[in-house]
Amino acid sequence: MKNLKIPFEISECIFRQLKDEANKQDKLMLQKWLNENPSNKELYDKITNTTLIEKKLMRYEKYNKDKAWQNILEQKEKPAHNKKIRLQKIIRYAAAILIPVMIGSYFLFRSSLFDRDNMPVISEKIVPGTQKAVLTLGNGEKIMLNNTERKTITAEKKVNITDAGNMVKYIPLKKEGAKAIIYNTLETPRGGEYSIVLSDGTRIRLNAASKLRFPVTFPDKERRVYIEGEAYFEVTKNKTSPFVVITDQMEITVLGTSFNVMAYKEEDNIETTLVEGMVKIKSGNNGLENTKSIEINPGEQAFLVKETQTLGSRKVNTKLYTAWKDGKLIFSNEPLDVLMRRLERWYNFETKYSSPEIKNYHFSGTLDRYQDFSGILEMISMTTSISFEIKNNVVYVTSKK
Amino acid sequence: LFPILKICFFVDQYQIILIRKNSTETDPNRHNLFKNLFDEYYAPLCEFANNYTKDSSISEDLVQEVFVGLWHDREKLDHIHSVKAYLYTSVRNKCLNHLKHLRIVGKHEEHRKSATENDIFFVDHIIEEETHRLIYQAVKELPTKCREIVLLGINGLKNSEIAEELNISINTVKTQKAIAYKQLRIKLKDLIILSPLFLSQLFR
Numbered sequence: 193m194k195n196l197k198i199p200f201e202i203s204e205c206i207f208r209q210l211k212d213e214a215n216k217q218d219k220l221m222l223q224k225w226l227n228e229n230p231s232n233k234e235l236y237d238k239i240t241n242t243t244l245i246e247k248k249l250m251r252y253e254k255y256n257k258d259k260a261w262q263n264i265l266e267q268k269e270k271p272a273h274n275k276k277i278r279l280q281k282i283i284r285y286a287a288a289i290l291i292p293v294m295i296g297s298y299f300l301f302r303s304s305l306f307d308r309d310n311m312p313v314i315s316e317k318i319v320p321g322t323q324k325a326v327l328t329l330g331n332g333e334k335i336m337l338n339n340t341e342r343k344t345i346t347a348e349k350k351v352n353i354t355d356a357g358n359m360v361k362y363i364p365l366k367k368e369g370a371k372a373i374i375y376n377t378l379e380t381p382r383g384g385e386y387s388i389v390l391s392d393g394t395r396i397r398l399n400a401a402s403k404l405r406f407p408v409t410f411p412d413k414e415r416r417v418y419i420e421g422e423a424y425f426e427v428t429k430n431k432t433s434p435f436v437v438i439t440d441q442m443e444i445t446v447l448g449t450s451f452n453v454m455a456y457k458e459e460d461n462i463e464t465t466l467v468e469g470m471v472k473i474k475s476g477n478n479g480l481e482n483t484k485s486i487e488i489n490p491g492e493q494a495f496l497v498k499e500t501q502t503l504g505s506r507k508v509n510t511k512l513y514t515a516w517k518d519g520k521l522i523f524s525n526e527p528l529d530v531l532m533r534r535l536e537r538w539y540n541f542e543t544k545y546s547s548p549e550i551k552n553y554h555f556s557g558t559l560d561r562y563q564d565f566s567g568i569l570e571m572i573s574m575t576t577s578i579s580f581e582i583k584n585n586v587v588y589v590t591s592k593k
Numbered sequence: 594l595f596p597i598l599k600i601c602f603f604v605d606q607y608q609i610i611l612i613r614k615n616s617t618e619t620d621p622n623r624h625n626l627f628k629n630l631f632d633e634y635y636a637p638l639c640e641f642a643n644n645y646t647k648d649s650s651i652s653e654d655l656v657q658e659v660f661v662g663l664w665h666d667r668e669k670l671d672h673i674h675s676v677k678a679y680l681y682t683s684v685r686n687k688c689l690n691h692l693k694h695l696r697i698v699g700k701h702e703e704h705r706k707s708a709t710e711n712d713i714f715f716v717d718h719i720i721e722e723e724t725h726r727l728i729y730q731a732v733k734e735l736p737t738k739c740r741e742i743v744l745l746g747i748n749g750l751k752n753s754e755i756a757e758e759l760n761i762s763i764n765t766v767k768t769q770k771a772i773a774y775k776q777l778r779i780k781l782k783d784l785i786i787l788s789p790l791f792l793s794q795l796f797r
Contacts, residue, residue: 196678199716203723210728231717239721248725249732252636260635260657261628267661 206239318565318582321400321538323358325386330374330408337386348374350409351391359387364409373411379403380421383540390417393428394435397517400537401456422454424517427469442496442503443474452514458533465493465513475503521559528553528578528589539565541582546590553578630676631660637726638684644718645688655687681719742769 205222208214214222226232238244324338329347339357346352352363360378380386382401389395391409398404402421410416415435427435429448437444439455442462449469455462464473466488473494476483484503488494493508515522521538523531529551532543538561545551559568569580569587577592635656642652659680689710742755752770756763 196681196716196719199719200677200723203720203727206720206724207727207731210724211731231713235717235720239724245725245728248640249729251640252725252729255636255639255653257632257635260653261631263657264631264660264664267657268664 206236210240318539318541318585318587319383320562320565321383321385321540323386324384325360325378325380325398327353327355327360328377328379330376348376348408350374359389361389362391362408364391374408375405376408377403377405381540382537392430392433392435395426397424399423399516400540419453419455421456422452422516424450424452424514426450441475441498441501442494444494445472445474446470452510452517454513456533456537459530460498462496462498463493463513464488464495465508465510466490467510467514473503473505475501515558516561519561521561523555523557523559525554525556527551528555531555532587532589535565535568540585541565542586544586544588546588550578550589550591627660627664633730634677634680634726635660637722637729638680640725641681641718641722642684642688644714645685646691651691652688655691656684659683659687677723681715681722685715736769736772739769739772742766 201221202225205214205218205225208218209222226236322339324336327335327337327345329335329345331347333347335343335345337355337357337360342355342357344352344354350365352365354361354363378386378388378398380398380400380402384400385398387395387397388404388406390406392415394415396404396417399422402419402423404423405418407416410433413433415430415433416438417436418438420439425435425437425446427446427448427450431447435446435448437446437453439453439462440457442455442464444451444453444464446469449471450467451469451471452465452467453463454465464471468490470487470489471494472485472487473496474483474485475496486494486503486505488505491507491510492505493510493513494503494505496503509524512522512524521534529543529545535541536543555572557571559571566582569582573579579590579592581588581590638656638659639649639652642655643649646652646655662683663676663679742759750758752763752766755766759766
């Protein structure tokens, strides 16, 4: 296809000239074009002849656009695309789609002309996270867990610990009277995730950059674990022994349910999202002061705004908050910095913004957590006026303009 | 295993056309963008096609085909910079095919090959049509109030009479006129002022 950039530019120059808005550059370009060929001058005179313009505009008005639009709608339904539709539906659900929701950024698009040279410069490869974690035993011994080898750990007396490469399992031995509670810690690095089955059968999936502290076996009356970061819990039912999840500013008490806790230090909120069952939430600095408590039902989320210590609940689409455990990242109208922080933890990189305003871009969409990182950046970049550059594991975010 | 979705899109100044592979045919967002594109380009493209076909009903058919094609063949558009360029090029190709067909059936010998098939003919008519399209958009984008006031002025009413007619103050009339003139600067203003016939068509 012929490159039509110049004729389009010429017509814009002529238009601005007619509006008396032509700048120096416009005038130069126009003059150059007029000098190129005497026939261009003829064309210019013809185009700018007011009688002709008037006639042209009246002809434009006479087209029956509604009828034409109807025709197009009918015709575009016709072709046999039946085979494709099924496949498209499947792919649609499987594929990562990024739909830009550009809140209030209409004007930005006005000025940003797409051009291939503005494509994101992605010079380095950043890879998604993998199954890995560090397990710290009661005696301080650290064990690297990753999916290269499987092992059985016998260091703790009351349990057998087996590692399957993506999940570590605590299997209690026969009950003993020893009262001392021994704590172990499972910690995932940035770019890591891991699962654990506790001695009571409770399953916990740990997201990247998260830390779970838990007793090797639980005492009879209460099951307490400590979490930093994000985890998805499937708690084994036990009516006589409530399960308590403790974060630095929120305490979650449950009997037996599934829920997601997000309590990263760098995030503004702590969020507990309930999928099934019922949970009780208590907020306050380690339960010392300003304690408030609420109960939430399935499909609800309790949130604590750290700055104001506001504890509240709201109805949410739980999938948005638990999708990470199924290998997805779902964003619903989230600001760029929140999105980038989630990606940072999983892909393990750093972000630098050329100006703070960029953080206010909002996004919606579903991404594949195991997808190549450059693909994700490319999508964001192509659908917005943001561009990315990667250097030494730092992603530089700039406005295209 | 993890298909990366291809997004292809076009930015034409104030218009972004996002045409995604695998997006549903009924995606309202895409549908609206497609409709905007149609509204803006349909008439100008038909006029452009007339230069080739000399028959406006055939031009309309061909331009409609191009829009249907754009909807269906969006995958092909990955590497196209501008939807505008795609539209003009496709319309020209459709027209040339049509003329070729006419030549074969022997009905249209007066359409000589050389005149219509060269690039200068193509480019010149693009410049003409695009300029006129921009003017058309500018006139259509005048605020309603401006249009009403300009229309009454052209029909020979004085500012005071317009104010009375529209039940507004003389100052409002003056400001609105100023807004209209500012948007359509001197030369276009002359055009608008001197063309009551055109305005009565457009603003009726």
